[in-house]
Amino acid sequence: MKILETKNLSFAYKDGEQNRQILNNVNTSFETGVFYTILGASGSGKSTFLSLIGALEIPQQGCIEYMGKNINDIGLDKYRRKNIALIFQNYNLITYMTAIENVLLAMSISKESAKIENKEAYHYLSQVGIDHSKANRLVTKLSGGEQQRVAIARALSTDVDIIIADEPTGNVDQQTSRQIVEIFKNLAHNENKCIIVVTHSKEVSDESDVVLFLDTSIQNFVIQV
């Protein structure tokens, strides 16, 4: 099912007095149950595209539609709260909270007035291999790989349809990287999530269902088979 679509999406950065075009009329769509990876050279606009579909940036031209509705009409805050979850290369966890508190925070934001159970949060953490004792540690006391798992659990706990990850394996070891990829595959194929991962890693892209290559010459995607 098509869940996310970009239409004539364009974005340029101001480079001194000139505008440097990063994305030019990008038209692409994403479906649930599919694991996407976005590849491209450094500076090709991958993170820019991710920030646009993550509503962290506003396009200069074009629009982004979620389930056929413009995300501006949905409301960017609401779109981020209810429809997508973001995972970052540098984890971006709240450092003075424990693993479980980070997950509970995300749950309280996305589910608003609903009653939040601690055991639910523990469940999400256990899904990514964080046991009870590690769940109660400050995130700064966890390894890089464990922190990234917590970030994934945080994303899972929001129960959204789209998970967008920016270089999720960039700061972890190879074993953890493989485990993270497996989690993403499981989420896509078994949980019917739409997983969009920006990566440099060929190992990660090889595991994905669809690879989108961002061609700097056309500032647009090319689907790699």
Added chain:
Amino acid sequence: MTLVKRIILSITRRPIKSLLLLVLSFALGTFIGSSYLISRAVNGLETNIKDNLDTYVVISYKDIDEYKNLNNLEYKDNQNKFLEKYNEISMKEYVDNSSLLQYTKYTSFSSWNSNISHPSISFFVDYLKYSVSIMGTDLLFFDFYEETIDIVEGRCINKEDIENQRYVTIIDKDYTYPDGSEIQIGDIVKVEYNKFDLETDGTVTQLNSLEYEFEVIGKYEMKDIGRNKFLDETYLMYPLFIPNNLFSQIKNEIETTNLNKNLNYENNTFIYLNALFKLDSVDSIEDFRNDYLRLFNDSDHYEAITTGDEYYYDIKGSLDNMSMISSVTMFIAGVTSIFIGTLIIYLYLKDRTKEIGILISMGEYKKKIIIQLVCEVAILGLIGLSLSLIASSILGNVIMDHGLNIPSAIIEDYSVNIDIIYIFCMYGIGAVVIIISSIIPVWHLLKSRPKDILL
């Protein structure tokens, strides 16, 4: 996770930063608070001192010996001019009360004799035997000379005596009857005015005589300071104090009978050389001095002595300094605290930029982010302010105690106190500073591009 729990976690899990903000608000609160309290205490103290001080002015004739040598016309002229000037000053707005200190004295051809005697008063001529002097007094007089005259028996002249012109008197404690027996309270003292003529052979011819009787209502003891203040052994010898308006009545009566008998009236049997004024406040001394100089500048014979200001002007310099210092300090404290407070709070919140970005990326409502951060700052700030309420009071009292040296006679107790108004002001101002200092940086941070923060 509720907003409250987030706030508590943020404060408790970042103890050093939280403590820093708390200490800052405590320090600034103490600084501003103590300045404000001192300023208020100094203003209150100045008012209190002025209220407690009775400001008297005595205008007196400096050179009694010169006065003795005036002839009748010069004397009369001098007395009339003095009376005019006294009346003019008495009518001034800044004068609460006034009293013309008038008394009798013996002259070559008149005397005041009584039926009582004093061991320190003796004359070698018969017609001056048992001479006394009478002084007209009123309540202002007794207020002013409170520490120089002690009533050791009976009572002092009071308001009813004055209003009703009662023939009462208070006499020096050492007066006795000529046979040495004690004068009792309630006894009647007789005083006889005699106008006489002296023949060359020493014969005394009585020309006029008037007798007055006064009930003794009290006995006084005059301290040395009193003697030095206004007694001159030639003019005042342990006077019999009577109500001033009664004295004027007696004076008029004697002057009238002398004139009626075509007697060569000696004006200087009645003297007023001193005037006493009670001013409404210490601040009026300057006005009085201007009027005094204007009226008496052609005369070197008078001097004006002010009391009450001796204490006030001793400390006025300190009070003015304290008031100025505290006002300036309070202004500087207020301005710097807002500036420093905003800066520190901005730095405290800037540290949270990433957290703000994370919350935005999770779709948190911006108003909740603002509420969380402002509440954190407010809680720490208000705890610090609460502690500063006590500290500022202690600091204010310490500074006041060491900054001023006020005689306890003036004011026994002053203190730098916190009251409900001060508490409301501190919390109110503190809340405004906190809110302004935190909302502006938070809003500025919220306007940052999340992408720049997170990616």
